[in-house]
Amino acid sequence: MYIPDYYKNEDRAEIEAFLKANAFGILVNVLDGKPWATHVPLELVESSTDGKQFLVAHVSKENPQWTAFSAGDEVLVIFTGPHAYVSSSWYDFEGVPTWNYTAVHVYGKPRILDESETIASLKTLVDKYEAGRDNPTRVEDLSKKTxxxxxxxxAFEIEITRIEAKKKHSQNRDAKNYQSVIAHLEASADPNAKAIAAEMKRKRKS
Structure with a gap:
């Protein structure tokens, strides 16, 4: 991913928080010489023994993407967050429109999980998204038939080999124009625009 220096995010804790908050990603690899992508939730986990980090997920067995995992090649997982159009009319100089967004690319090598690991991964996933519900579903309560x-x-895990993180939030603008972008995004009815504005305000204060 092309990342100019002023948009590069190397704050590991912030990146990990982003991956956990925006866990629905796009898994990309090459199948029979062609790019293949699947939209899927992925959970970020860390080994308690050596600190290695993994993304854990599953796909339908009928999805042929997983058959390429055995080749041992790297796969790419793309995560995105809120994004918003930025009009050049918000600046005090002549410029061009652009787009503010956050994106994280995670690379790694996949390993297919065995049956017990698969069930454990499903329990982790279900417990996360059922938390706080009035009548939460629990994997251990499901019938044998289900x-x-x-x-x-x-199910599979991807051992993370590298991460590229980009946060394009008008960091290349001076204080006056930066605040102007925030004000216009906050005034928008688009929840994505408001989310970008909130992050811009938070980051400028930190």
Whole structure:
């Protein structure tokens, strides 16, 4: 991913928080010489023994993407957050419109999980998204018949080898124009624009 220096994010804690908050990503690899992508939730986990980090997910067994995992090649997972159009009319100089956004690219090598690991990964995923619900679903409470559906998926973990993180939030603008962008984004009815404005305000204060 092309990242100018002033948009580069190397704050590991911030990146990890972003991955956890925006966990629905796009898994990309090459299958039969062609790019292949799947939209899927991925959970960031860390080994308690050596500190290595992994993304854990699953796809339908009928999705051929997983058959390329055995080649040992790197895969790419793309995560994005709020994004918003920025009009050049908001500046006190002549410029061009642009787009503010956050994106993280995670690279790594996948490994297919065995049955017990698959069930454990499903429990982690379900527990995360069922937390706080009035009548939460629990994997351990599902019937054997329902759990037979596990045979229809392929779970995997991706050992993270590198991360590229980009935060394009008008960092290249002076204070006056930076605040102007925030004000116009805050005035927008678009929740994405408001989210970008909030992050810009938070970062400028830190």
């Amino acid at each position: 759990m037979m559906m596990v045979r229809g998926i392929v």
